[in-house]
Amino acid sequence: MVSSEYERxxxxxxxxxxxxxxxxxxxxxxxxxxxxxxxxFGTAARSDKGQALYIGAEAFWQGMAGIADRDGDQRITxxxxxxxxxxxxxxxxxxxxxxxxxxxxAALAVADPDGDGAATVTVTARVLVCLGVxxxxxxxxxxTLDADRDGKVAESEIVTAFARYFTVPE
Numbered sequence: 001m002v003s004s005e006y007e008r009x010x011x012x013x014x015x016x017x018x019x020x021x022x023x024x025x026x027x028x029x030x031x032x033x034x035x036x037x038x039x040x041f042g043t044a045a046r047s048d049k050g051q052a053l054y055i056g057a058e059a060f061w062q063g064m065a066g067i068a069d070r071d072g073d074q075r076i077t078x079x080x081x082x083x084x085x086x087x088x089x090x091x092x093x094x095x096x097x098x099x100x101x102x103x104x105x106a107a108l109a110v111a112d113p114d115g116d117g118a119a120t121v122t123v124t125a126r127v128l129v130c131l132g133v134x135x136x137x138x139x140x141x142x143x144t145l146d147a148d149r150d151g152k153v154a155e156s157e158i159v160t161a162f163a164r165y166f167t168v169p170e
Contacts, residue, residue: 016132056103063099097163118152
C-alpha cells in the first residue's frame with residue numbers, strides 16, 4: 001500500500017515542474033524550463049542546441065502527459081501528478097528517467113562546452129536550479145553524483161538522479 005507520507009513528499013516535487021506556479025503542469029512549463037536553461041548558458045533558442053532542447057522539452061511533456069494526464073485536458077494537476085508518480089513510476093523510476101532523457105541530454109549539451117558528455121558539478125547544479133530544484137538541494141545532489149570525485153557528472157548519472165528525485169521521496 002502507498003503511504004500518505006510518500007504521496008505528500010511526491011506532491012512537494014510538483015512545484016518543481018509547475019514553473020509558472022499556476023497550479024498545474026502543462027506544455028508551457030516545459031518550454032519555460034528549456035528557456036531558463038538556454039538563458040543561463042547564453043545559448044540561442046534558434047541554434048541547433050537550442051532547438052534540440054525545445055524538442056527534448058516537448059518529448060518530456062508528452063511522456064509526462066501520457067503517464068499523468070488522466071482527463072486528457074493537456075494539464076496535469078497535483079493529484080494527477082501524485083497518482084502518476086505513485087501508481088506508474090514508484091516501482092520503476094528508470095521509466096521516468098527515460099522519459100526525461102531527451103531533455104536532459106539536450107540540457108547537458110547546452111551546459112557542456114567541451115562536448116565530452118559530462119558536466120562539472122557546478123554546471124550540473126546550475127541546470128538543476130533552472131529546472132526548479134532548490135539551490136541547496138541542487139548543489140548537494142550534483143556533488144553526490146560525482147562519485148569518483150573527478151569534478152564531472154556523466155549523463156547517465158544525471159538521468160538516474162533526476163528520476164529518483166521525482167519518484168523516490170527519500
